[in-house]
Amino acid sequence: MGRVTLELVDVSMDYRLRGKEKRALDSVNLTVSPREFLCVVGASGSGKSTLLSLVAGLTMPTSGQITIEGHPITGPGPDRGLVFQAGSLYPWRTVERNVAFGLELLGLDAAERSRRVDWYLAETGLAEVRRSLPRQLSGGQQQRVAIARALVCEPAVLLLDEPFGALDVQTKEDMQLLIRQIWRDTGTTVLMVTHDVEEAVFLGTRVVVLASEPGRVAADLRIPLAEDRSLATKRSPAFLELRASIEDMVRAQHRGGVTA
Amino acid sequence: MKAALAERAADVRAAWPPLPRRTRPQRTVLAIRTPLSRRTTTILTVGSLAVPFACWVVLSATGAVPATFLPSPGAVLSVGWEMARSGELAVDAWTTTRRVLEGFGLAVVVSVPLGILMGTFHAGQAAFEPVIGLLRYLPASAFIPLLIIWLGLGEPSKIAILFIGTVFFNTLMTADVVRGVPRALIDVSYTLGAHRGEVLRKVVVPHSLPGIIDAIRVNAAAAWNFVVVAELVNSTAGLGYRIVRAQRFLQTDKIFAVLVVIGVIGVTIDVALRLVRTRVGRWAA
Numbered sequence A: 001m002g003r004v005t006l007e008l009v010d011v012s013m014d015y016r017l018r019g020k021e022k023r024a025l026d027s028v029n030l031t032v033s034p035r036e037f038l039c040v041v042g043a044s045g046s047g048k049s050t051l052l053s054l055v056a057g058l059t060m061p062t063s064g065q066i067t068i069e070g071h072p073i074t075g076p077g078p079d080r081g082l083v084f085q086a087g088s089l090y091p092w093r094t095v096e097r098n099v100a101f102g103l104e105l106l107g108l109d110a111a112e113r114s115r116r117v118d119w120y121l122a123e124t125g126l127a128e129v130r131r132s133l134p135r136q137l138s139g140g141q142q143q144r145v146a147i148a149r150a151l152v153c154e155p156a157v158l159l160l161d162e163p164f165g166a167l168d169v170q171t172k173e174d175m176q177l178l179i180r181q182i183w184r185d186t187g188t189t190v191l192m193v194t195h196d197v198e199e200a201v202f203l204g205t206r207v208v209v210l211a212s213e214p215g216r217v218a219a220d221l222r223i224p225l226a227e228d229r230s231l232a233t234k235r236s237p238a239f240l241e242l243r244a245s246i247e248d249m250v251r252a253q254h255r256g257g258v259t260a
Numbered sequence B: 001m002k003a004a005l006a007e008r009a010a011d012v013r014a015a016w017p018p019l020p021r022r023t024r025p026q027r028t029v030l031a032i033r034t035p036l037s038r039r040t041t042t043i044l045t046v047g048s049l050a051v052p053f054a055c056w057v058v059l060s061a062t063g064a065v066p067a068t069f070l071p072s073p074g075a076v077l078s079v080g081w082e083m084a085r086s087g088e089l090a091v092d093a094w095t096t097t098r099r100v101l102e103g104f105g106l107a108v109v110v111s112v113p114l115g116i117l118m119g120t121f122h123a124g125q126a127a128f129e130p131v132i133g134l135l136r137y138l139p140a141s142a143f144i145p146l147l148i149i150w151l152g153l154g155e156p157s158k159i160a161i162l163f164i165g166t167v168f169f170n171t172l173m174t175a176d177v178v179r180g181v182p183r184a185l186i187d188v189s190y191t192l193g194a195h196r197g198e199v200l201r202k203v204v205v206p207h208s209l210p211g212i213i214d215a216i217r218v219n220a221a222a223a224w225n226f227v228v229v230a231e232l233v234n235s236t237a238g239l240g241y242r243i244v245r246a247q248r249f250l251q252t253d254k255i256f257a258v259l260v261v262i263g264v265i266g267v268t269i270d271v272a273l274r275l276v277r278t279r280v281g282r283w284a285a
């Protein structure tokens, strides 16, 4: 077990769009330590999804290197579990069979599978709906399935791309508390992308602000809030101040991008 | 200044006539995508079958159309019964059904994997899409003379016509269905550790299965049409052959009886496939 879970060194990413190169990420350097909860915020188009897709190994950077626990990334794998905003469950599989997917691939026998699946279903509050199909679930429940499905493979880092972006406010807060609890219970490392600064400050042990056009690391801040956070934390002066200053940063970076 | 602006806007708006009111129409049978009452549904369904049948009865019974052109339902029934009793009908029906099973079955066996290949890999699409896109515009019936030259008058040429008539459409429709598998589903499967073959087997195929069965249902109807056409040309048995024979002797009632049988078998195939589709695609409902 290395000291560093995830490391990005001078990572740049260009997309080709109608023959023209478009730089989505420019020389990003980032280190994520074990058990960190790192939230990346940035305006739309700042390259947040691109960053996650690079770490997931779904796309390859134009230049630079990404390593996971010291090994260079050559493609996607279960050591980097990915959760999208919505719509990535297998619609023909029940909740428990969705969660079991990665374990089936590993060739675990049924007893071993269900032992592990059961634990994550309980942890995410899905035990009641284990035999339901995804379309029979609420949006929040669907995201919990996606999270459980990624976590059951025990990834070195859990990658979340605006996982609560499509949820209503109450469900979103429930999910925030849940992901905090999961993070503390499982000791997993989390890299989460969001454009919701409040969410980032509430969840993260660290927040990185991305600037737009091209995406660069504009700020990298430790969140000095107590480990034990509740919804009341969101009303504390320390929280509000942090939130306001990061929101200003995001806005400044965005405007900088537009006028540049 | 803002206040002044708002005031001016208000002044202007005061001079506008009130917007005309649109009355909301009452719920009608033709409300878009609105479920009908059970009664209306039954009336429409029964009517769609009963009205044409009634027309048939009236036209033939009143003698408005001579019986040589339009036999009465009773005449059709009795001639059909006769054909069934002599065993002739069963032989014809089975001959035709077997041709469909063989020709269209072969087309399915070829087109489904090919379509999955085309829908999954850009290479597959680049290699096959242009040629299949062209071939499907060549009418299968136009191949009949050629196929008779190549394969003779026997079974192979009939099977081949069925195959040619359905394989291209079924391939393209399958490819379309497979292309509809969401990108996110494929990406997420890789991050869960799936290899390429597993993504294909455990994600692409199950997601596409209901759509593939739908394509097969549509093309099974086409196959059923082609087989009759193929049998019109040169056969010694089959429902199409029976129609040609009957025509030679001006046995309109016999033609009608065979048409009814063709329709019934076609609908049976469709219903069977629809049942399979419902079972397989329950998750999508």
Ligand SMILES: Nc1ncnc2c1ncn2[C@@H]1O[C@H](COP(=O)(O)OP(=O)(O)OP(=O)(O)O)[C@@H](O)[C@H]1O
Binding pocket: A015, A016, A017, A022, A023, A024, A042, A043, A044, A045, A046, A047, A048, A049, A050, A051, A195
């Ligand atoms: N496949 C692609 N092809 C071309 N350009 C792309 C592609 N994906 C992203 N981009 C561009 O790269 C930049 C970053 O996109 P990205 O999706 O990473 O932003 P984001 O921060 O996730 O935005 P959002 O908050 O809207 O999800 C954008 O300018 C986008 O237009």
Ligand SMILES: [Mg+2]
Binding pocket: A048, A049, A050
């Ligand atoms: Mg995004």
